Amino acid sequence: xxxxxxxNGPKTMEAIRxxxxxxxxTQGYEAMSLRRLAAEVGxxxxxxxxxxxxxxxxxxxxxxxxxxxxxERLDQALDGIADPEDRLQAFIAFHVGYHIARxxxxxxxxxxxxxxxxxxxxxxxxxxxxxxRKLIGILDDxxxxxxxxxxxxTVAAYGILAMLTGVCTWFKPAGRLSKEEVTGxxxxxxxxxxxxxxxxxxxAEAT
Amino acid sequence: xxxxxxxNGPKTMEAIRxxxxxxxxTQGYEAMSLRRLAAEVGxxxxxxxxxxxxxxxxxxxxxxxxxxxxxERLDQALDGIADPEDRLQAFIAFHVGYHIARxxxxxxxxxxxxxxxxxxxxxxxxxxxxxxRKLIGILDDxxxxxxxxxxxxTVAAYGILAMLTGVCTWFKPAGRLSKEEVTGxxxxxxxxxxxxxxxxxxxAEAT
Numbered sequence: 001x002x003x004x005x006x007x008n009g010p011k012t013m014e015a016i017r018x019x020x021x022x023x024x025x026t027q028g029y030e031a032m033s034l035r036r037l038a039a040e041v042g043x044x045x046x047x048x049x050x051x052x053x054x055x056x057x058x059x060x061x062x063x064x065x066x067x068x069x070x071x072e073r074l075d076q077a078l079d080g081i082a083d084p085e086d087r088l089q090a091f092i093a094f095h096v097g098y099h100i101a102r103x104x105x106x107x108x109x110x111x112x113x114x115x116x117x118x119x120x121x122x123x124x125x126x127x128x129x130x131x132x133r134k135l136i137g138i139l140d141d142x143x144x145x146x147x148x149x150x151x152x153x154t155v156a157a158y159g160i161l162a163m164l165t166g167v168c169t170w171f172k173p174a175g176r177l178s179k180e181e182v183t184g185x186x187x188x189x190x191x192x193x194x195x196x197x198x199x200x201x202x203x204a205e206a207t
Numbered sequence: 208x209x210x211x212x213x214x215n216g217p218k219t220m221e222a223i224r225x226x227x228x229x230x231x232x233t234q235g236y237e238a239m240s241l242r243r244l245a246a247e248v249g250x251x252x253x254x255x256x257x258x259x260x261x262x263x264x265x266x267x268x269x270x271x272x273x274x275x276x277x278x279e280r281l282d283q284a285l286d287g288i289a290d291p292e293d294r295l296q297a298f299i300a301f302h303v304g305y306h307i308a309r310x311x312x313x314x315x316x317x318x319x320x321x322x323x324x325x326x327x328x329x330x331x332x333x334x335x336x337x338x339x340r341k342l343i344g345i346l347d348d349x350x351x352x353x354x355x356x357x358x359x360x361t362v363a364a365y366g367i368l369a370m371l372t373g374v375c376t377w378f379k380p381a382g383r384l385s386k387e388e389v390t391g392x393x394x395x396x397x398x399x400x401x402x403x404x405x406x407x408x409x410x411a412e413a414t
Contacts, residue, residue, distance in 0.1 A: 028318075151392045155392050159370045163373070182362065
């Protein structure tokens with residue numbers, strides 16, 4: 001998308017992406033004017049077109065780069081791990097760690113799906129399904145090998161993803177719990193819920 | 208907030224709320240113009256002020272009414288249920304059922320918190336905390352009576368709420384699963400994860 005001009009091209013494009021992310025996060029895509037975006041970057045409105053074609057292209061770029069990197073980093077995080085339990089644990093740690101550091105991207109990937117033009121929307125939803133299928137695959141493998149008991153691996157994957165991504169809405173780096181503690185607690189919640197032995201006793205009825 | 212005028216006042220106010228909800232859901236609060244809102248309702252822009260004071264008041268009203276009703280309905284759903292397990296089950300069924308039917312409200316309660324003026328923001332966050340504390344209270348009661356094992360009841364409550372609310376992002380009434388089936392699966396995921404006996408065995412290591 002970037003049509004870099006001169007030696008400052010990549011640097012300016014990076015500044016546009018940062019300002020665009022900030023403005024969409026605080027005002028919403030529809031309300032963001034390219035005039036305001038240019039002002040934030042410190043360039044003339046007309047100069048924006050040396051770097052981006054349209055506002056839609058910028059939104060799509062922000063979301064697609066986030067999704068592409070998400071998929072690439074997940075593959076790295078799972079690389080060389082074969083056991084479904086270990087893969088699930090690696091997935092959880094990766095997902096929490098990746099999203100906790102990208103609150104703005106997470107927000108616009110959810111809230112501005114509505115603003116993507118149909119072709120772009122389809123591409124982004126495809127990437128998201130690709131990511132979801134990675135987790136569903138881990139759960140399916142665990143079920144197939146008799147290690148996991150999962151009522152519905154697709155619904156479970158959606159549940160896990162929503163629960164883990166929800167960390168972004170409340171986590172504060174200076175808060176009561178560290179990122180590692182949060183990851184540990186969420187791992188426990190996922191593993192002992194969706195990943196339990198068939199023989200796990202029901203909750204005791206007597207009080 | 209409503210300054211109803213004449214016999215059509217309440218009806219017009221309801222049309223404004225509906226159109227406002229739809230516009231904020233599709234375009235975002237910041238991008239919504241009162242001129243467009245009036246056009247959607249089929250009244251003159253100036254007439255809007257017979258019903259709402261400001262755009263901010265409309266947003267606050269939409270979110271606050273949703274939160275007030277949520278709290279009231281929850282109390283009704285839990286009324287007369289004393290056992291922590293039964294209360295948890297009732298909470299889950301209520302939360303899924305209530306939110307699944309209010310996708311737009313759920314969306315703007317999350318995405319447009321940013322657009323609330325500080326005083327309004329504080330009120331809404333207070334109501335949300337009130338709701339969260341209901342669930343934390345159920346978990347605490349279960350822990351106190353030795354029925355639940357929960358690593359951190361606050362984090363568990365956030366996890367449960369994010370997981371359950373996430374249903375709104377994928378559930379389709381005409382889809383593979385009914386609302387009742389989804390509620391059943393989510394109840395199982397919560398109960399056997401966050402609500403397990405101390406003696407629940409660890410996942411078997413052998414494969």
